[in-house]
Amino acid sequence: MIDIPRTIKLLSWIVNAVFWVLIIVISVILLSQLLMLFGMNIDFLSKFTIPVRQNNIALDSILINGLTVPVEASKVIVTVELDNMSGLFQLIFIVNILLTGVLLVYIVGRFRKLLKNVSKNIVFDQANVIFLKQGANAIFLFWILHDVLQDVYYQWYFGSLSHFTIKFPTMIFTNSFILGIVILAIAFIFERGVKLQQEQNLTI
Amino acid sequence: MPIIVNLDVMLAIRKMSLTELSERVGITMANLSILKKGKAKAIRFSTLALICEVLDCQPGDILEYRKL
Numbered sequence: 001m002i003d004i005p006r007t008i009k010l011l012s013w014i015v016n017a018v019f020w021v022l023i024i025v026i027s028v029i030l031l032s033q034l035l036m037l038f039g040m041n042i043d044f045l046s047k048f049t050i051p052v053r054q055n056n057i058a059l060d061s062i063l064i065n066g067l068t069v070p071v072e073a074s075k076v077i078v079t080v081e082l083d084n085m086s087g088l089f090q091l092i093f094i095v096n097i098l099l100t101g102v103l104l105v106y107i108v109g110r111f112r113k114l115l116k117n118v119s120k121n122i123v124f125d126q127a128n129v130i131f132l133k134q135g136a137n138a139i140f141l142f143w144i145l146h147d148v149l150q151d152v153y154y155q156w157y158f159g160s161l162s163h164f165t166i167k168f169p170t171m172i173f174t175n176s177f178i179l180g181i182v183i184l185a186i187a188f189i190f191e192r193g194v195k196l197q198q199e200q201n202l203t204i
Numbered sequence: 205m206p207i208i209v210n211l212d213v214m215l216a217i218r219k220m221s222l223t224e225l226s227e228r229v230g231i232t233m234a235n236l237s238i239l240k241k242g243k244a245k246a247i248r249f250s251t252l253a254l255i256c257e258v259l260d261c262q263p264g265d266i267l268e269y270r271k272l
Contacts, residue, residue: 202245204235 005119012115019108026101033094089157096145096153103142110135124193132187139180147174208268211240214259229254 062069114131122128215225222240226233231251238244252263259266 199245202238202243204231204239204244204247204251 008115008119012112012119015108015112015115019105019112022101022105022108026098026105029097029101033098092153096150100142100146103138103145107135107138107142110138124190124197126194129187129191129194132183132190136180136184136187139176139183143174143176143180147176206270206272207242208270209239209242209244210266210268211236211255214261214265218259218261220259225255225258228258 110131114128114135117123117125117128117131215222222233222236226236229236229251231254235244239247252266255266256263
């Protein structure tokens, strides 16, 4: 038998920890951007890796049992130094990172509030429905910023460089989108629960 | 709501206050107040039976159906 109050408390503790870690990370990134403005570069933050899917790159061929087998790379990881990119790319990249970071903090913050209410035994309440809907909307926005726009922009930017040909990712409905749908569905279920709770409260 | 609760009428007939009824039936004043004002969505049979026992009346003395 699962001890629900203890499970909720453990979950609250984890979500709280994630929330504060995200706050610290976003603050560090924000600080580093401010320092870069004053000409002080922080090495580990000016480099980032973009996983670029590159199909059909014939790298070389190898000999196996007398047969020459062509070797193709199915995935290429590109390490890009932000300093070497155009100003516009840098600006879009930084803004995107900061916005998605802030969104993540917001999403985790909503779930933090939800868990706080649930740990106080306030489950089917309109406030919790609002937290869930806000969380779902933020997840959809995150999906647009992080998955859709980022892929489209990288596709355009790196595609314009002569030595890269990028294939557009086939899966646009990634995990974030599906998670958003699931959270929205849970919000509607909670809404129904609120109505049932209200009826229960008015049953003498 | 077409169901009218005539609790205050029965309380007046029996010369009983809402506080006394609350103590004898074991329902909070807040809930009895909700019932008296007609804001309740439902009433349990067990609650109705307790009220009728204390007020020495029939359910029909407390509940009335009025077409809107």
